[in-house]
Amino acid sequence: MILTVTPNAAVDKTYRIEGFRLDTVNRPSEGFTVAGGKGINVARVYQTMGGSAVATGFLAGANGETIAGAMREERIQADFVQTPGESRICIAIIDPLTGSQTEVNESGPHTTAGNVEALISKIHGLLVANRFHFVVLCGSLPPGCPADLYARIIRLCKDLGIRSVLDASGEALRLGAAALPWMLKPNQAELESLAGKPISDLPAHTQAARSLHSSGIELVVATRGARGALVAYQGDMWHAAPGPINFASAVASGDSFAAAFLWSWEQSETQASTSVSNTVEAALRLGVGAGAANAEVIGAGFCSRESIQRCADQVRITRLENQVLTPTEGG
Numbered sequence: 001m002i003l004t005v006t007p008n009a010a011v012d013k014t015y016r017i018e019g020f021r022l023d024t025v026n027r028p029s030e031g032f033t034v035a036g037g038k039g040i041n042v043a044r045v046y047q048t049m050g051g052s053a054v055a056t057g058f059l060a061g062a063n064g065e066t067i068a069g070a071m072r073e074e075r076i077q078a079d080f081v082q083t084p085g086e087s088r089i090c091i092a093i094i095d096p097l098t099g100s101q102t103e104v105n106e107s108g109p110h111t112t113a114g115n116v117e118a119l120i121s122k123i124h125g126l127l128v129a130n131r132f133h134f135v136v137l138c139g140s141l142p143p144g145c146p147a148d149l150y151a152r153i154i155r156l157c158k159d160l161g162i163r164s165v166l167d168a169s170g171e172a173l174r175l176g177a178a179a180l181p182w183m184l185k186p187n188q189a190e191l192e193s194l195a196g197k198p199i200s201d202l203p204a205h206t207q208a209a210r211s212l213h214s215s216g217i218e219l220v221v222a223t224r225g226a227r228g229a230l231v232a233y234q235g236d237m238w239h240a241a242p243g244p245i246n247f248a249s250a251v252a253s254g255d256s257f258a259a260a261f262l263w264s265w266e267q268s269e270t271q272a273s274t275s276v277s278n279t280v281e282a283a284l285r286l287g288v289g290a291g292a293a294n295a296e297v298i299g300a301g302f303c304s305r306e307s308i309q310r311c312a313d314q315v316r317i318t319r320l321e322n323q324v325l326t327p328t329e330g331g
Contacts, residue, residue, distance in 0.1 A: 003130070007142055008088065009039075009057050010063075010067070016096065034070055056126065068080070124160075138168070140172075187254060209232045219232070221261065249297070252294055
């Protein structure tokens with residue numbers, strides 16, 4: 001069971017427009033409107049895998065009511081803090097003819113110090129009342145929200161002996177990483193911001209992930225989009241690459257990865273005989289499979305469990321030893 005925290009939840013609208021152009025009227029051939037925000041996407045896919053999730057964060061106004069109603073329809077358990085204003089709307093326009101993806105994301109409602117303290121208090125209550133395997137901290141912060149919000153929650157989780165997972169950007173990522181979450185999941189741009197330099201190839205990815213792991217973050221998972229992902233754990237490193245897919249949209253592929261990775265990790269921990277290597281490789285395989293399966297559909301995290309497993313079966317796992325790729329069995 002996991003708790004996901006989404007401070008900047010959204011009404012997510014995804015449009016499929018063949019031949020999308022600027023300065024003209026574009027009419028979608030398909031459109032989807034769902035409850036969005038990274039933590040909600042993680043909760044959705046985690047439940048698709050068969051796990052249980054509770055989602056929290058901030059909701060505001062009529063858009064917040066729309067988000068809450070959509071979560072009820074999906075049976076995502078939600079316990080959010082209400083704030084003034086309006087939750088944001090995020091629009092993604094997918095053009096399958098060019099493979100382009102254009103996004104327009106609102107900033108979100110203004111939060112006050114009181115709102116922030118109410119959220120911290122709610123999270124504390126949820127952590128005391130439930131047995132969560134992980135607390136997943138996801139996405140951007142709304143205006144007025146202090147950049148150290150995730151760092152505070154990470155420290156709270158440590159005090160209560162609960163593992164935290166951070167997937168953020170900007171100053172919230174920098175401060176959160178410094179608080180040493182159990183798991184950090186940066187994409188390439190986020191990894192570059194933490195490393196303070198461009199990262200162009202696998203050796204550079206490996207070095208940056210290894211450096212974060214050496215700083216005291218127990219598990220570093222660096223996602224690389226269509227090129228797969230890296231894991232640094234207990235001094236060792238692994239790399240996974242997806243098989244070929246019929247690409248539709250990258251929206252929420254990172255969130256789908258996180259959900260399936262954590263679900264697999266939780267399953268491995270119920271089996272006392274599972275080795276560290278098998279735990280990592282199974283989670284990495286399923287995570288990359290979920291990211292790939294999600295990329296085959298339009299909509300944030302609406303891939304099926306069957307499609308995730310199908311894509312996971314095509315993932316190639318390699319063990320990194322002294323910066324050299326060595327295939328593992330079944331990779």
